[in-house]
Amino acid sequence: MGKIYNVGIIGGGISGVVIALQLAKYGIDTVLFEQEKSVVNGPPFCHLHAGGNLYPDISDDQCKVLMKQSIDMARLFPQSIDERPTFISIPKSEKYEVDKIEKRLEMLVEYYKKLIDEDPSNEILGAPKDYYKIYTKEDLIALTEQPIVKRPNSSDEWMSNAIKLIDHEKLKTPVIIVQEYGWNLFRLGAQAQLALKKSEKCNLKINTNVTNIKDVRNQNLDYNWEICTKDTLYKVNYLVNSCGFKTGTFDESLHLNSERLIEFKAAYVSKWKPIPGLIPEFVFHGERGTPHGMVQLTPYCDNYYQIHGMTKDITLFENGLVQSKGNEAQPEFNDDINQKLYCGWEESEIKTRTKNAIEFVAEFVPTFKSATVGGPPLYGAQQIPGDDLSLRVGEVSFPSKSYARSEIIKASSALTVANQILHKIQEEEIIPSIHTEFNQNLLLDSISKNEIDKLACELAVQRGYPEALSRLVIERK
Numbered sequence: 001m002g003k004i005y006n007v008g009i010i011g012g013g014i015s016g017v018v019i020a021l022q023l024a025k026y027g028i029d030t031v032l033f034e035q036e037k038s039v040v041n042g043p044p045f046c047h048l049h050a051g052g053n054l055y056p057d058i059s060d061d062q063c064k065v066l067m068k069q070s071i072d073m074a075r076l077f078p079q080s081i082d083e084r085p086t087f088i089s090i091p092k093s094e095k096y097e098v099d100k101i102e103k104r105l106e107m108l109v110e111y112y113k114k115l116i117d118e119d120p121s122n123e124i125l126g127a128p129k130d131y132y133k134i135y136t137k138e139d140l141i142a143l144t145e146q147p148i149v150k151r152p153n154s155s156d157e158w159m160s161n162a163i164k165l166i167d168h169e170k171l172k173t174p175v176i177i178v179q180e181y182g183w184n185l186f187r188l189g190a191q192a193q194l195a196l197k198k199s200e201k202c203n204l205k206i207n208t209n210v211t212n213i214k215d216v217r218n219q220n221l222d223y224n225w226e227i228c229t230k231d232t233l234y235k236v237n238y239l240v241n242s243c244g245f246k247t248g249t250f251d252e253s254l255h256l257n258s259e260r261l262i263e264f265k266a267a268y269v270s271k272w273k274p275i276p277g278l279i280p281e282f283v284f285h286g287e288r289g290t291p292h293g294m295v296q297l298t299p300y301c302d303n304y305y306q307i308h309g310m311t312k313d314i315t316l317f318e319n320g321l322v323q324s325k326g327n328e329a330q331p332e333f334n335d336d337i338n339q340k341l342y343c344g345w346e347e348s349e350i351k352t353r354t355k356n357a358i359e360f361v362a363e364f365v366p367t368f369k370s371a372t373v374g375g376p377p378l379y380g381a382q383q384i385p386g387d388d389l390s391l392r393v394g395e396v397s398f399p400s401k402s403y404a405r406s407e408i409i410k411a412s413s414a415l416t417v418a419n420q421i422l423h424k425i426q427e428e429e430i431i432p433s434i435h436t437e438f439n440q441n442l443l444l445d446s447i448s449k450n451e452i453d454k455l456a457c458e459l460a461v462q463r464g465y466p467e468a469l470s471r472l473v474i475e476r477k
């Protein structure tokens with residue numbers, strides 16, 4: 001008789017790997033399936049949403065959840081966090097009010113203090129008093145007189161470097177620097193994969209597509225599910241579906257009715273001239289989906305920059321958002337989007353969309369006009385449970401016994417979901433009750449920076465991106 005695993009996880013995106021790592025930490029036998037060559041190979045991420053400041057419209061509660069979850073993830077994967085702050089601004093043409101953002105930031109500082117009171121190790125965004133700083137027009141004019149600093153150390157130095165490049169006449173004042181950091185997906189993927197390969201408790205199956213699952217819960221066997229791949233059948237007691245935007249496929253095979261949206265989006269890689277001092281991430285708010293949607297410029301090493309532009313010519317796509325219909329739990333994209341998802345992009349579209357993105361940034365950073373295409377886009381589809389497109393915190397659901405469905409919207413929710421599943425499998429007595437404690441995962445901690453550097457670089461190159469995208473702008477000591 002083949003081995004029976006406590007838990008089978010389908011999908012090795014950030015959600016699946018964090019679940020597998022948490023279970024391995026407590027010695028729970030797990031098998032994790034990922035159809036691609038390496039883990040964390042789905043839709044990209046670059047921003048640690050430690051406060052939800054990229055979203056002027058979301059509730060205070062969602063902002064607090066994003067902050068808490070981001071801190072948890074940053075503590076787990078410090079080697080993937082790029083400690084450069086974010087410049088937040090509202091163009092004069094936009095409806096958002098700076099006042100409202102400021103009030104929310106004050107609320108977030110209080111919440112951050114509370115998290116630090118609960119556990120001093122939560123202080124990963126710097127001192128609460130420095131979480132954000134606002135700059136009036138007069139402050140900005142004064143800063144333009146300051147020298148450029150090669151590697152800034154304070155909000156003033158970051159702002160001083162930024163404001164020399166930005167056409168601030170186009171922006172409402174004040175503008176803000178906030179400690180929302182960068183998040184490197186290649187480094188996180190590398191560390192997770194190395195740790196899982198080292199684990200005696202997790203059987204990591206990459207290059208392995210799950211073709212079918214069989215529900216044998218009523219057959220009085222020693223296990224509940226059969227997971228089928230091309231040539232092998234795996235027996236498990238508890239099933240976790242973390243297939244990202246394909247989550248509905250297995251829901252359908254289980255005849256479970258569930259509603260979801262799936263959305264295809266892309267960010268563009270550009271290369272610019274060398275500039276004398278590091279800059280923060282730039283965010284110019286705007287209404288999503290309109291021709292003046294948000295612009296986000298994310299700095300990487302060696303003069304590479306990633307660009308999001310929340311318009312249909314850049315990050316969003318005509319028919320890029322689809323919803324499940326009737327009894328179908330899995331929404332389907334049209335041929336054009338499927339072509340990009342599964343077969344790659346036409347060279348001409350890469351050029352056109354990256355150029356659109358560069359021009360969009362140049363509206364606020366005029367000299368950025370000289371940037372050129374720096375590599376293929378980072379793209380993918382993500383899921384949103386239910387039908388609310390503005391939701392930013394999706395989590396886990398337990399539609400039936402021995403079955404969990406992870407549907408995270410932001411990568412930062414992965415640890416929360418993993419802990420909820422850990423709790424559930426104890427409640428369902430799949431494993432005996434365990435004493436859980438926070439953070440530290442010795443498996444992850446046993447992976448050295450050199451190992452992460454090496455594999456992260458290999459992953460970037462293997463996926464067709466410049467190796468510079470695997471490094472941190474603010475190199476960790």
Ligand SMILES: Cc1cc2nc3c(=O)[nH]c(=O)nc-3n(C[C@H](O)[C@H](O)[C@H](O)COP(=O)(O)OP(=O)(O)OC[C@H]3O[C@@H](n4cnc5c(N)ncnc54)[C@H](O)[C@@H]3O)c2cc1C
Nearest residue numbers: 011013014015035042043045046047210243244409410411
């Ligand atoms: C353009 C863009 C930018 C984004 N930026 C950010 C950001 O800055 N910050 C942030 O927090 N979030 C960001 N997100 C969201 C983030 O990418 C997602 O929340 C996150 O990647 C979801 O992780 P996941 O593990 O749930 O799904 P996925 O990463 O999609 O993982 C699912 C995995 O399941 C595998 N799989 C599916 N079916 C099978 C099968 N049958 N057998 C085996 N394997 C299978 C897939 O290959 C895939 O690897 C962004 C998303 C996009 C599209």
